Amino acid sequence: xxxxxxxxxxxxxxxxxxxxxxxxxxxxxxxxxxxxxxxxxxxxxxxxxxxxxxxxxxxxxxxxxxxxxxxxxxxxxxxxxxxxxxxxxxxxxxxxxxxxxxxxxxxxxxxxxxxxxxxxxxxxxxxxxxxxxxxxxxxxxxxxxxxxxxxxxxxxxxxxxxxxxxxxxxxxxxxxxxxxxxxxxxxxxxxxxxxxxxxxxxxxxxxxxxxxxxxxxxxxxxxxxxxxxxxxxxxxxxxxxxxxxxxxxxxxxxxxxxxxxxxxxxxxxxxxxxxxxxxxxxxxxxxxxxxxxxxxxxxxxxxxxxxxxxxxxxxxxxxxxxxxxxxxxxxxxxxx
Amino acid sequence: xxxxxxxxxxxxxxxxxxxxxxxxxxxxxxxxxxxxxxxxxxxxxxxxxxxxxxxxxxxxxxxxxxxxxxxxxxxxxxxxxxxxxxxxxxxxxxxxxxxxxxxxxxxxxxxxxxxxxxxxxxxxxxxxxxxxxxxxxxxxxxxxxxxxxxxxxxxxxxxxxxxxxxxxxxxxxxxxxxxxxxxxxxxxxxxxxxxxxxxxxxxxxxxxxxxxxxxxxxxxxxxxxxxxxxxxxxxxxxxxxxxxxxxxxxxxxxxxxxxxxxxxxxxxxxxxxxxxxxxxxxxxxxxxxxxxxxxxxxxxxxxxxxxxxxxxxxxxxxxxxxxxxxxxxxxxxxxx
DNA sequence: ACTTGGCACTCAGGAACACAGAGTGCCAGC
DNA sequence: GCTGGCACTCTGTGTTCCTGAGTGCCAAGT
Numbered sequence: 001x002x003x004x005x006x007x008x009x010x011x012x013x014x015x016x017x018x019x020x021x022x023x024x025x026x027x028x029x030x031x032x033x034x035x036x037x038x039x040x041x042x043x044x045x046x047x048x049x050x051x052x053x054x055x056x057x058x059x060x061x062x063x064x065x066x067x068x069x070x071x072x073x074x075x076x077x078x079x080x081x082x083x084x085x086x087x088x089x090x091x092x093x094x095x096x097x098x099x100x101x102x103x104x105x106x107x108x109x110x111x112x113x114x115x116x117x118x119x120x121x122x123x124x125x126x127x128x129x130x131x132x133x134x135x136x137x138x139x140x141x142x143x144x145x146x147x148x149x150x151x152x153x154x155x156x157x158x159x160x161x162x163x164x165x166x167x168x169x170x171x172x173x174x175x176x177x178x179x180x181x182x183x184x185x186x187x188x189x190x191x192x193x194x195x196x197x198x199x200x201x202x203x204x205x206x207x208x209x210x211x212x213x214x215x216x217x218x219x220x221x222x223x224x225x226x227x228x229x230x231x232x233x234x235x236x237x238x239x240x241x242x243x244x245x246x247x248x249x250x251x252x253x254x255x256x257x258x259x260x261x262x263x264x265x266x267x268x269x270x271x272x273x274x275x276x277x278x279x280x281x282x283x284x285x286x287x288x289x290x291x292x293x294x295x296x297x298x299x300x301x302x303x304x305x306x307x308x309x310x311x312x313x314x315x316x317x318x319x320x321x322x323x324x325x326x327x328x329x330x331x332x333x334x335x336x
Numbered sequence: 337x338x339x340x341x342x343x344x345x346x347x348x349x350x351x352x353x354x355x356x357x358x359x360x361x362x363x364x365x366x367x368x369x370x371x372x373x374x375x376x377x378x379x380x381x382x383x384x385x386x387x388x389x390x391x392x393x394x395x396x397x398x399x400x401x402x403x404x405x406x407x408x409x410x411x412x413x414x415x416x417x418x419x420x421x422x423x424x425x426x427x428x429x430x431x432x433x434x435x436x437x438x439x440x441x442x443x444x445x446x447x448x449x450x451x452x453x454x455x456x457x458x459x460x461x462x463x464x465x466x467x468x469x470x471x472x473x474x475x476x477x478x479x480x481x482x483x484x485x486x487x488x489x490x491x492x493x494x495x496x497x498x499x500x501x502x503x504x505x506x507x508x509x510x511x512x513x514x515x516x517x518x519x520x521x522x523x524x525x526x527x528x529x530x531x532x533x534x535x536x537x538x539x540x541x542x543x544x545x546x547x548x549x550x551x552x553x554x555x556x557x558x559x560x561x562x563x564x565x566x567x568x569x570x571x572x573x574x575x576x577x578x579x580x581x582x583x584x585x586x587x588x589x590x591x592x593x594x595x596x597x598x599x600x601x602x603x604x605x606x607x608x609x610x611x612x613x614x615x616x617x618x619x620x621x622x623x624x625x626x627x628x629x630x631x632x633x634x635x636x637x638x639x640x641x642x643x644x645x646x647x648x649x650x651x652x653x654x655x656x657x658x659x660x661x662x663x664x665x666x667x668x669x670x671x672x
Numbered sequence: 673a674c675t676t677g678g679c680a681c682t683c684a685g686g687a688a689c690a691c692a693g694a695g696t697g698c699c700a701g702c
Numbered sequence: 703g704c705t706g707g708c709a710c711t712c713t714g715t716g717t718t719c720c721t722g723a724g725t726g727c728c729a730a731g732t
């Protein structure tokens with residue numbers, strides 16, 4: 001029902017509208033893209049495309065604008081992801097290579113992505129639950145107070161102050177630390193609870209209350225952080241462009257929960273996810289699209305990142321940028 | 337040269353303009369505030385105030401609007417900081433009390449402040465340089481790789497991976513750790529360099545290269561973080577209000593350096609700093625005002641926080657909120 | 673020396689109106 | 703099935719006019 005030329009027309013409408021931000025008419029379209037047919041023919045095709053719901057006109061006698069459905073077809077079948085230029089790739093590499101710790105990697109990534117796409121970038125911190133324990137440290141602070149530090153293989157560090165039910169000696173602490181590390185080293189965070197379940201039993205009677213307190217805080221740490229942290233950058237890029245709903249968009253960006261859902265569930269590793277306009281789970285963000293991908297070191301996806309922009313964004317370029325950044329971040333993370 | 341009534345008129349102009357966001361005329365002013373004089377008299381006073389530069393009219397035959405100079409006088413002499421309501425104070429306490437670690441305290445604070453003032457809140461992380469070492473931890477990761485973890489009395493944790501020049505045994509590491517902690521415990525971060533300067537000399541010859549490497553990374557950590565981290569929240573509050581320059585404001589908010597300068601130098605502890613419109617160091621932020629204060633545990637100021645809003649903000653209320661939040665955060669930090 | 677009522681003047685913002693231009697839909701002819 | 707022509711329909715823009723709020727100034731009153 002949609003022959004090749006009609007698809008070409010749709011592609012042309014999307015491309016022109018994205019670059020000019022104005023409804024595109026049959027005449028201009030027939031000229032700019034050499035379709036080899038007259039404006040009248042284009043008009044007929046447009047009428048069909050409109051009937052099918054791929055494009056629409058803001059008001060009678062204005063040009064046509066793609067609908068969400070139109071963008072969807074464009075992304076799925078009519079466009080090709082555009083790779084970055086060599087210069088851009090070099091810029092990414094050098095910019096990310098300078099990072100000193102995990103925090104720095106994430107911060108740099110989100111800024112990089114925002115700058116590259118001139119849109120709002122969103123990056124999720126590498127998930128705790130999918131990483132493994134590298135080291136557990138217990139630091140005595142006072143007689144009845146110690147600090148619990150958990151270091152993961154992704155370089156993430158979590159710490160908690162623990163109030164103890166009784167006074168403990170330093171060598172008791174040292175013993176517990178050794179025991180914890182022996183059991184947990186390399187253990188996936190998801191498997192920590194079952195791994196330490198029987199640990200108190202392997203201790204002398206008098207140490208158990210203290211151990212139990214510490215372990216419960218440790219478990220709490222894992223649970224608390226189950227909702228992962230997401231940060232964004234490039235909000236300034238919203239200012240020039242957006243027609244309406246700027247407030248809604250900014251509000252959504254500051255809601256961790258919404259952001260998490262936006263980035264989507266973990267999918268195929270390195271597969272790009274695109275959500276267009278009303279496909280969005282959050283009503284304040286109709287009118288915006290999200291391009292997201294997972295990233296990680298090696299095969300396992302640690303977290304997700306993406307960009308958010310107006311529905312009329314340049315999908316091929318944006319998708320290229322997101323994919324490239326996701327890959328580079330993965331490499332950096334694997335290398336450190 | 338400005339008698340009491342003229343000051344009263346200025347105050348009235350500021351208050352009315354803040355609450356209505358429209359130029360205020362002589363008639364409305366004489367009615368709403370019972371000044372006991374006629375509109376004509378008010379007009380005369382206004383003419384004088386305008387000549388002196390405290391107010392201005394957007395165009396002939398419109399009401400008057402305060403100038404930056406007018407707001408300045410208002411803040412310095414005509415207004416009184418408005419304390420929070422009991423309900424608000426309770427809300428602050430319960431909201432901040434639930435924080436589990438330093439990161440959480442800062443995040444909650446910035447959101448709280450944004451919500452309370454309905455403006456953009458800005459909070460600086462407690463400064464490393466002004467805090468003291470609580471513990472240094474060395475965690476062996478591989479034969480020639482260890483992780484250095486630095487814990488401060490404000491609960492902040494810094495970590496770095498260190499590549500060593502040679503293979504070290506675990507007990508060597510343990511020895512160095514003990515030595516480090518013995519020398520540095522309670523040491524102000526600013527004094528760390530001098531404190532560890534002679535440390536290699538107190539080690540056996542063969543340990544010195546390793547120690548030197550670790551110490552240099554430790555020093556690097558301190559220097560790197562000298563530029564402190566600043567976060568913001570409540571950007572959505574900009575949307576409804578701001579007339580122009582929204583893009584500039586958002587850009588400024590994402591520039592750490594600009595934010596730092598905005599919050600200002602450490603002043604008298606717990607003294608409120610107010611910067612109005614063009615008093616601002618950054619040209620993109622004329623049209624906005626900043627109310628900031630230092631916060632800390634006990635007497636020493638650890639960092640600063642504040643809010644940013646349109647020049648026509650409600651200064652008494654905003655100042656009250658900033659002061660209150662700064663105090664509560666200080667208490668929370670001291671208690672943990 | 674201030675304050676006050678009166679009065680003429682100014683100007684932004686809104687309503688009414690006309691008009692040019694872009695774009696469409698449809699039809700007849702190739 | 704494509705194309706040129708033509709009548710039609712809108713939005714956006716520019717013009718004009720008018721109202722109303724607000725001012726500045728002046729002369730009179732206290």
